[in-house]
Amino acid sequence: METFLIRALQLILSLSLLVIIHEGGHFFFARLFKIRVEKFYIFFDPWFSLFKFKPKNSDTEYGVGWLPLGGYCKISGMIDESMDTEQMKQPAQPWEFRSKPAWQRLLVMVGGVLMNFLLALFIYSMILYTWGDSYIALKDMTYGMKFNETAQQIGFRDGDILKSADDKELVRFDMDMLRDIVEAREVTVLRNGEEKKILMPELSLLDVAKEDPMFVATFRPNIVDSVLAGGGFAKAGIQKGDSLLAFNGTPLNSWNEFMDEMGKLRSKAELEKKTSASFSLVYSRQGVRDTVTVQTNEQFMVDAVGGLVSYKETNLSYGFFESFPAGVTLGINTLKGYVNDMKYVFTKEGAKSVGGFGTIGSIFPKVWDWQRFWEMTAFLSIILAFMNILPIPALDGGHVLFLLYEIIARRKPSDKFLEYAQMVGMFLLFALLIWANFNDVLRFLF
CATH class of the missing domain: 2.30.42.10 (PDZ domain)
Known part of the structure; x- marks a missing residue:
């Protein structure tokens, strides 16, 4: 029970921060262009809210909803998750979203994604500044790797030291290393002091990652x-x-x-x-x-x-200003890896692997660890940014798609079309949410 509460608290704290930053991005650009923001909420508030207040002389109501499925920033004159169609029937006002130039509306819509991505880069930078980076380089793992039957059939042998994948140096043992190996045409290993080239067949990262024993693991002597x-x-x-x-x-x-x-x-x-x-x-x-x-x-x-082996550890430390380019590189590489892995979601096995809040919560440590917490928060911020920019109605990317159409075609989609698109998008998102959490229930039961 204690483990569950620790993970739940980390999940709530992390998601709350990400929602505030995301919606804050929309809010910032809306107010920059003098667009009225009617509500700024953490979590959703159908029927009632847990807390709300409206500062004197402010047009915005701030609050906390009871349904922890995200948050929202209700912008005047815009068709969004609030589905306030009555407002859209009234004459357009100068402070409304629909009255502003397309480029301003575009910045308002990408503001949330932009802030989430910048937040991830900042967190990664501060992690490197605070804790540095420590790992054991693959070249220093002198006992080499342990490979399962699938890998052995391809040509790997126990004790091989991994060197490169398609001439890209393999540096450390992590998911990026496994991804590079799976997607390579040729992997170079050091075997008995000699370099060997291993030709790779077409593999699925999703299938390889699920194998037990693992496709590749650090070799541990039988002592x-x-x-x-x-x-x-x-x-x-x-x-x-x-x-x-x-x-x-x-x-x-x-x-x-x-x-x-x-x-x-x-x-x-x-x-x-x-x-x-x-x-x-x-x-x-x-x-x-x-x-x-x-x-x-x-x-x-x-x-x-x-099988415990004392390998030489590589320790990297970063000054305050040095941490930012390193953090940017880490964030961009994380985004590239996540985008690359998205193709597996559209496979049968990938659909089964989709998880909801239980899966997300399980990635947080069982005990409170600030470094791990911030690493997971940065990763979730990357995911939130990417998922929201997808061109799906009801997501920021859907609004961006319609705005780009307006800029190119020089005509707006009708309000009725946007209403229907919003409803379809919300239906798809809720269906995905239900499916993801249903998968979590099945994993828990079976």
Whole structure:
């Protein structure tokens, strides 16, 4: 319950900040061009609001709604989610959105997306300024990588050190690295001191990312690093420094393979509704082999840690002014990666992977970590900016599309057309929202 509350609080805080900044972008340009803003709300307020106030001599009512599905900035003389069609039947007033030149209306509509993107760049810059950047370079992972069966069939071998994908250097172990590998025509690895070229078939990042064991993982030697006192390993006589050679008769060449076999045992025990399980383990100590039986506990925890390797860590620090170009680069690369991955959403598996608030909340850490919180907030700001600029009615991108049509064709779409487009767009968005959260429910239940 505590984990749920921590994640929920982080999600609410993050989304509230993003909504304020997004709607603040619309508000800023609207007021810059002397367009009246009637409402500025965090979350939606159908029927009632949790809090509202209207400053003296102000045209704007500020408030907090009860429906946490975003927020809105109600601008006079505009067909938006408020569907205030009665206002549109009245003669146009000089302070209304519809009375302003197309270029001003265009800036009002892109203001939210612009602010979200700038916010992400600023947050990334401040993260680098405050915490710097630390990682272990792939070239320094001297034990190389561990590859699953799919990767082995392509031509990778355990212990390969990843160097480049289509002549692009592979620097660190992350999703960008996996994306570069999957989309490359050729991957270069260092094998036994020699460079090897591996020709890549056509792969789907979505399929590769879901594979278990992972397509590629850091190689962990099959050597025990520490043993939990009183646990199953300690009772079986396993000690620090022992090499694990076989699990229930299956040879082990790495700690990765041991964990894979433990996962299979755990899954089998859960299907058979067993609260404990045992397995035979062949190990070697100073060249002497022995076989023992290890009994797992009720949680099927691994009572030993193995394969820990002390690699050299790369640490980068940034001065205040240095952090901004680095933050911009990080933000742009994040946007490129997200846009590139959007193509998978339109596949069958991609549609199943779409998630709602549960999925979004799960990306936040289980304990409060400010660095991780700001990283996730910046990422969500990138997503919000991109999703809102899509040319879908009811989104900012839909309004931008119609404004561009007006600028090019020199004629406005009719108010009736805009009303219907808004309704269709809202229907699509609510359908997507329901589908995404339905997927979350299915994941929780099954």
